[in-house]
Each structure stands twice: as structure tokens, then as C-alpha cells.
Amino acid sequence: MLSSNNKCKTCDSFITTLLLMIYAVAIINASPINVDKSRFDSFLVFGDSYSDTGNSYNLTNHTWPLPVYFKGRFSNGPIWVEYLATKLNLTLKNYAFGGATVDSNLTQGFTGANFNVSVPGIVQQVDTYVATLPADAKTQKTLVSIWSVGNDYLDTNYTVDPQKVVDRLSKAWTTLYKKNLRNFIIPNVGDFSHLPFNKNASKELLQKAQDVHVKHNFYLQKAVQSFVDTYPDVVVWNVSVDLFNIGLQTAPQSLTGLSDFVDPCFILSTGTVCPDPTTHSFWDQFHPTTQVHKDFADAIDSFFANATPSLINL
Template structure:
């Protein structure tokens, strides 16, 4: 995140296609992913034992509301959350429930659970997908094409059942979070993150040529890199350490980017939510061929969302 490995042309300057649907048009919000988006599914499955509350907030892997809650509130959309802490992009989950042999879901099972009650997907809903960190941090994956293909498959499955609008989130530098930034694996995790994000970008381009879908690509990688490079811009005083540690809880969590070794604070989540809304509500920019444009978002000051909305027509 301090020195995020990015392909500049891919993330910081992109052709943005005109939007046909405004963010306020989404009547429902369906969320898939891991602990970065889980609002209590793992907590409920564990019988209310993990993550422990307190210090965690009512089943969230943070100290208060997380980004999907801010997103749903700002959109005025009814949220349904299938995200599970520990979920990989495949069928595995990396967090066991103490004293239980229960098999918890990965992203693929989350999609299957959704389809069990929604055989036809609502075309007016927004489908949020953010997963991949657990593949590299606990799932033993060293080939980024595996998670990228899993994410592509999840989008394809939903698109083929009628889903039309997707918000797909890339990964922050996994070598720069508190749990890894001093470890021997930090450099390799940074490289894997970079390859994952580049592969995801390529995959979304491929999907856009085959389906009549709108994919809003949320560049959290650049957002976190910018927050670490310029913490004061976001109201942070500490962007490298965890607020929650073995010695206790920091006295100023709103000034920390990270709550624990892996997850953002409520303050960090709020910024992600605000940036996500800004991405969805972006004004149309020049048509393709008029040059590359950089979109500046006020308030959060995030260059992170210089991403295109992919839209094609089924042949």
C-alpha cells in the first residue's frame, strides 16, 4: 500500500462509459464476499462467539458499521448479505468455528445459497462482490488466475440468471496490512495482489464483451495506497498499525485505518462506502475516442475510482 504495485494506465486513467442507471435506481443490494463485507453471518454461525463482541461490533469484523451498510443506506436499497468471514473465492473457508465441525461457505456456496431462493436474479438490484484476500492469506493460493477465474465464474453465474448490475472490488496491497507488513511474505503478497488486480481487470473486460451487464469496478487498491501515502487527507494519524492489539484498544480508533491486523476500522469502512457511492453516481464522461479522463471525487479525495463501467451487448 505504501508503494502499491499498479499499472498506472489500468487504474489511474480509464475510459468511462456513460451510465444508463443511476445509483438510486437500485432497489435491492446483494452482497457476496468475506469478512470485509460480512455483517454477522459468521457470528451467527458461530453461535455468537466469533468475532467476540466486544471488542468487535455486533458480529462485524470491525468496531462499528462496515462499508456495505453505508452503501445500502446511501442508495436507499434493501440489503441482503451472503458474505461470510473466512470465505475464499472458491468453495473453502479459512476460519474454523472453535469446537465445531461445520463447513462454512466460500464464495461459490454463497452464490448457490442465493440462487436457492432466487432462481431468477433481480435485474434492478446491485450485486456486490469482494473476495480474494483469504485465498492468499489463508487459502494457500499462489496462482492469481485461480481466484480471478472464480470471481469471473461468480459474475457469469449471476449474469446468466438475470443480474445486470455489479460492483466488483479489487484487493488492497496484502503485503502492507498490519498483519503482514513486517513479515517475510510481505513482498510476495504485494506481488500477488498486483497480479490479482491486473488479472481481475482483464477478466472484467472479457466479461463485458459477452454479457449485457454493467460492472462498476471499485479500486480499493488505489484508495488504500493513497490513504497510506497521505493519511491526513483522510483524517488518519496511523495507517500502518492495528488499533486493536494484544495490549488493548487504541484511544482514537477513528484516526486509524486498520481495526485489527486484517480489517479496516469503521472510519476506514465509511470512506470505502462513500467512495463506492461516488463511483456509482459518477457523471457521464467523454465518449470513447475523446481521450482518457481522470475523475476527481470531492469529500474523500479518492483517485481510487478512476475505473470504467464495462458495458457491452450480447451478440
């Protein structure tokens, strides 16, 4: 247990949302805080297809994703950043691109029907934001999301070094901190072996996917801890995607409506869409349905509204 002093505190709280889903989040900060929605005045987003609200769609002249997707989102409806921005009544500024990696100089990310349109990585997204930020910008109450779901690994067959990927993420959030941003949502990555894309993968590939997932999350947790040790006035919500997914799958179907956590609703190769998307957790081989996005936003919103963290070591 950490003592109540000026050293970094880690608050790890398991909460049950109205949908009885469970996810884990660690608040890491300099001292215990009373979390409330008035803490934030805007929402700034960096990431990939799980967070993109139309940037890749605009970049490809509205050709990707396909019309079966919702208004350029990589889902069948609004995504979590939109749901959360609405719940918190925040203006959303989104730099995320579908297909993005963490750093284009480490692994270049692509989007488009032929996977040939390059997109800026998270580091480059942050650089773009910082380059246009007025010198007198008031950013202390901005809520920031930096989330990579793992294109660096998916695009390289799980061969890129997770330590290097996390180092680039650390560079991105440190750059933002130096521009006076103080409130960060930093989710980790889920288990790649559970993606529909990997349903028929070899045991060897699945093992590689699982190993990379574990290493990434280990290094990410260490990097976040180092971040707050170095800058004690920062607050980080480090969301466990694995535990969110466990909670989603164990919640009663009568509350979530979800019954299929394996098969995607939309099959790109055939162009077919399942009869009832509301029962599927995956819209396609990689991306969750809008219901899952909403549940993710509900979980975070519930935490902001109701959490009373206890102090523990990560």
C-alpha cells in the first residue's frame, strides 16, 4: 500500500457499470483526487481505427471504409470517443486515423481498400497538433486519449519489438505533457489471438500474438508509471482492455444483447451483413460493433462519475 505523501499513487478500481460489465482502470497521480466531469472542458483524441471518426475516410476521398460502415467510422455506428464526448458534454478534436501505427518512422501504417494509402502514426498526429497549438492555449483541462490497438504488430506479423512501440507512445504523451496537458486516457491492447481475423491462425502465430500482447501491456504499464513518477501532477486512466472484454462476455445477455463474441457481423470477402448486428461484439474481423463502443464509453463515464479509488501498487 502506498502512503499518502507526494510520491506517485496508483488507484486501481474494478467497477460495475449499469450493464454489469467490468473493466479495470488505474488512476495514477500525485495524490488522491475527486473525479468529476467538471475536471474537463474538451476531448482530444489520437489513435487508429478504434478512435477514428472519419479522418481516413476523408483522406481516401470517402472510399474507405465502405458505405456499409457508419459515416466513415470503422464500425456500424458511432464509436466510443463520440459516445464519451456526448456523455461528458465535451467538444471533440480528433487526430486519429484508421490504420495508424504508433510511429510512422518505426512502422508505416496504411489504410484504403488496397491498403496503400499512408496515414500518420500517433507520434505524427501529436506533432501535427502541437505545431498548430497557440502559445497561450489553455490545455490543462483537456482530456486526452492516446490509444494504439496494435497495428504495429498486426502489420508486421507480430515481429516488431513491443519495447520500441511503447517507447514511441511514451514520447507522444510526454510531448503533450510539455504543452500543459495533464489528463490522459491510455488504454492498453487486447489479446490479438481473440480477433476474428485470427480465428483460423496457426498455433505458432497465435502464440506470437499472445506473447506480443503480454509484453506490450507490461512495458506500457511500466512506461505509464515512469511518466507519473517523473511528472507528479499528471493523471492517467490506464484502461485494461482485457478486463473490459471479460466483463463484456460474462455480463448477462439480457443486459448487453451480445451473444456472439467470435464471428464478425460483416464479411468483407462476400459483402454480407448478419441479420442482427446488435448480437455481435465484432462488426468485422478487427473492429467492434457500435454497441461495444457504447459500452466502453459507458464504463469510462461510470468511473468518472462514481469511482472512489483505493490506493495500491501496480
